[in-house]
Amino acid sequence: MRRTNTCGDLRAEDLGKKVCLQGWVRFSRDHGGVAFIDLADRYGITQIVFDPEDLPEGTDIARISDTMRTFTRESVVSIDGVVRKRVEGTEDGRNPTGEIEVLITDAELLNRSAAPPFELGDQKEGVLPNEDVRMKYRYLDLRRTEMIQAMEFRSRLVHLARQYLDQNGFLEIETPILGRSTPEGARDYVVPSRVHPGMFYALPQSPQQFKQMLMVASMDRYYQVARCFRDEDSRKDRQPEFTQLDLEMSFVDMEDLQEMMEGMVSHIWKGIYGKDLQTPFPHIAYRDAMERFGSDKPDMRYGLEFVKLTDVVRDAPYKIFQNILAEGGIVAGMNLKADIAGDKVGRNDVDRYINYAKKVGLGGLTWMRCVNGQLESNIVKYFTPEILENIKTAMGVEEGDLLFIVAGPWKATYESAGFLRKKIAEDLGIVPEDEFQFFWMDQCPMFEIDPVSGKYDAFHHPFVLPQNDLDDEYVGGACFDLCLNGNELGSGSLRIHNVDMQKAVFRKLGMDDERIERSFGYFVEMLSYGAPPHGGIAIGIDRLCAILLGKDTIREVIAFPKNKRAMSLLDGSPSKIDDDKLEELQIISLAGDFDLGDFDEIEEIE
RNA sequence: GCCCUGGUAGUGUAGCGGCCUAUCAUGAAGCCCUGUCGAGGCUUCGACUCGGAUUCGAAUUCCGACCAGGGCGCCA
Numbered sequence: 001m002r003r004t005n006t007c008g009d010l011r012a013e014d015l016g017k018k019v020c021l022q023g024w025v026r027f028s029r030d031h032g033g034v035a036f037i038d039l040a041d042r043y044g045i046t047q048i049v050f051d052p053e054d055l056p057e058g059t060d061i062a063r064i065s066d067t068m069r070t071f072t073r074e075s076v077v078s079i080d081g082v083v084r085k086r087v088e089g090t091e092d093g094r095n096p097t098g099e100i101e102v103l104i105t106d107a108e109l110l111n112r113s114a115a116p117p118f119e120l121g122d123q124k125e126g127v128l129p130n131e132d133v134r135m136k137y138r139y140l141d142l143r144r145t146e147m148i149q150a151m152e153f154r155s156r157l158v159h160l161a162r163q164y165l166d167q168n169g170f171l172e173i174e175t176p177i178l179g180r181s182t183p184e185g186a187r188d189y190v191v192p193s194r195v196h197p198g199m200f201y202a203l204p205q206s207p208q209q210f211k212q213m214l215m216v217a218s219m220d221r222y223y224q225v226a227r228c229f230r231d232e233d234s235r236k237d238r239q240p241e242f243t244q245l246d247l248e249m250s251f252v253d254m255e256d257l258q259e260m261m262e263g264m265v266s267h268i269w270k271g272i273y274g275k276d277l278q279t280p281f282p283h284i285a286y287r288d289a290m291e292r293f294g295s296d297k298p299d300m301r302y303g304l305e306f307v308k309l310t311d312v313v314r315d316a317p318y319k320i321f322q323n324i325l326a327e328g329g330i331v332a333g334m335n336l337k338a339d340i341a342g343d344k345v346g347r348n349d350v351d352r353y354i355n356y357a358k359k360v361g362l363g364g365l366t367w368m369r370c371v372n373g374q375l376e377s378n379i380v381k382y383f384t385p386e387i388l389e390n391i392k393t394a395m396g397v398e399e400g401d402l403l404f405i406v407a408g409p410w411k412a413t414y415e416s417a418g419f420l421r422k423k424i425a426e427d428l429g430i431v432p433e434d435e436f437q438f439f440w441m442d443q444c445p446m447f448e449i450d451p452v453s454g455k456y457d458a459f460h461h462p463f464v465l466p467q468n469d470l471d472d473e474y475v476g477g478a479c480f481d482l483c484l485n486g487n488e489l490g491s492g493s494l495r496i497h498n499v500d501m502q503k504a505v506f507r508k509l510g511m512d513d514e515r516i517e518r519s520f521g522y523f524v525e526m527l528s529y530g531a532p533p534h535g536g537i538a539i540g541i542d543r544l545c546a547i548l549l550g551k552d553t554i555r556e557v558i559a560f561p562k563n564k565r566a567m568s569l570l571d572g573s574p575s576k577i578d579d580d581k582l583e584e585l586q587i588i589s590l591a592g593d594f595d596l597g598d599f600d601e602i603e604e605i606e
Numbered sequence: 607g608c609c610c611u612g613g614u615a616g617u618g619u620a621g622c623g624g625c626c627u628a629u630c631a632u633g634a635a636g637c638c639c640u641g642u643c644g645a646g647g648c649u650u651c652g653a654c655u656c657g658g659a660u661u662c663g664a665a666u667u668c669c670g671a672c673c674a675g676g677g678c679g680c681c682a
Contacts, residue, residue, distance in 0.1 A: 033640035047643070090641055115634060118617050121644060129617055132674055185682040232681045458682050564675065
């Protein structure tokens with residue numbers, strides 16, 4: 001018989017219906033006479049009951065019973081039966097189908113399952129196997145309710161994004177997966193060309209250049225759910241291949257782009273949670289984000305802000321600070337207020353944080369505690385009473401407060417202090433769990449100067465429109481990041497549409513004209529054919545889904561992710577390929593079991 | 607390239623120099639059971655990642671490798 005219903009949709013209204021359900025045997029309970037099966041599919045679980053005393057005349061009870069004996073856990077089976085009410089008092093309120101059950105009248109084993117390597121049923125926390133086991137049997141892992149829900153959530157989210165962009169006149173256009181390797185940025189994944197031996201395509205790190213070309217091509221509004229590839233080491237929020245919602249618009253300013261994104265996120269929000277999301281999102285300038293929170297993607301859902309103390313302690317006869325200030329460094333403090341931290345952070349904890357501070361790159365960590373109205377610590381003797389008073393005022397110190405003070409070069413010190421802030425907040429448990437705070441981080445610089453080489457690097461990328469003259473001491477870039485709860489979801493910018501400006505930026509980044517022509521010639525030329533003012537943004541779908549679902553890693557929202565070492569335990573990729581394939585591509589591998597014997601042979605052929 | 611954490615039956619764990627012929631749960635196999643729902647009861651099966659070293663004795667200590675995860679670098 002053909003399936004009439006899924007395992008999620010029968011209710012009390014369906015009483016008496018003849019149905020056919022097909023699904024997986026999640027649990028079975030044989031009571032000797034009556035027996036139960038929890039039949040599961042993507043939509044839910046329905047209880048099947050084998051009740052020999054209640055079966056209609058002429059039913060082949062032995063046949064059903066024998067068939068059911070072949071049903072191992074996770075086997076796929078087909079069940080014919082009649083919907084009936086459960087026995088009074090045995091309804092299951094946790095299950096939407098819990099009022100009814102299907103009285104089995106016929107059964108068929110569609111395909112037997114071997115004993116699954118781990119438990120697939122919904123159960124208490126902490127009994128999942130190691131991730132490598134889940135990855136090896138991902139097709140079973142995905143059978144779990146939690147994974148089904150993650151896939152449903154992601155599908156819904158992407159659908160809503162498409163719906164919104166479509167309503168706003170965007171064209172969904174696919175850009176090439178096989179492209180040209182670019183010298184800048186992340187390492188490319190590379191694909192050899194058979195037709196052109198010795199030549200390679202590269203998989204895109206992002207559709208950046210193609211989407212700009214689409215603007216020049218007058219497409220005006222483009223988007224794509226774009227797979228991107230980066231051959232860099234992974235993290236819990238970084239995979240070798242990941243998905244970006246990528247879009248580009250012509251004749252817009254930064255506000256237009258941000259409003260479009262706010263509209264899209266709100267649309268998603270409404271569609272998923274049924275609630276309105278507060279827009280516009282707040283903004284924070286890059287410099288403020290760094291100086292107040294020690295991060296360019298700060299989690300602002302909790303306090304522990306830094307206060308600049310550089311001027312307050314400038315005249316303190318404390319050698320460590322004096323040396324740092326002489327080199328142009330900064331001093332900043334964080335006040336752990338008595339009510340949230342004062343009592344919970346004892347002397348041992350302070351030592352622990354000093355060690356942690358050193359681990360994350362700070363030279364050290366100065367602390368002071370306000371006891372009986374006075375700042376106390378091992379180093380207060382190096383500060384005059386007046387300076388101590390000024391610190392108290394600047395930091396708003398009250399009785400019992402604990403101060404942590406960091407010092408050093410601007411960027412490195414704030415970055416490290418940001419790690420410390422996060423660690424303290426997590427230790428104190430003051431990070432809100434179910435609060436989602438979107439915001440824009442903007443007013444970024446166009447360039448960063450590498451402290452080692454002294455070379456200019458693009459802060460975002462070299463296609464960002466500079467906000468002022470490139471010869472000015474500070475050059476701003478028309479770029480911004482969308483952040484959520486301490487994570488970067490994506491970044492956007494207005495792009496350069498003028499040939500000369502684009503060349504000038506490349507030169508500022510240390511490329512000579514020959515290099516610009518070789519690497520970006522086609523791109524620069526494109527700008528000379530009436531490139532409109534344009535800009536765009538790309539946001540990470542994996543990260544957005546993971547954060548909204550409260551997952552620790554984006555692997556939980558990707559059907560078939562790679563592991564930490566960029567391998568798939570499921571299909572065993574990457575893998576060696578056959579020698580004849582290599583030969584066809586005219587490629588010799590120097591890795592692994594390469595041996596000189598083979599090499600001699602090849603030389604002889606030549 | 608570097609740092610940190612971990613590796614015990616199919617799965618999750620306890621044990622952390624001799625009480626280990628290694629705990630418990632789950633699972634698998636078999637039997638019993640007519641209202642369960644992660645059913646229950648009984649029986650059985652099944653493991654110390656690998657290689658060195660220390661020691662009378664190593665799952666346990668040390669060194670190295672491998673594997674997994676987290677982080678730094680890297681990710682314009």
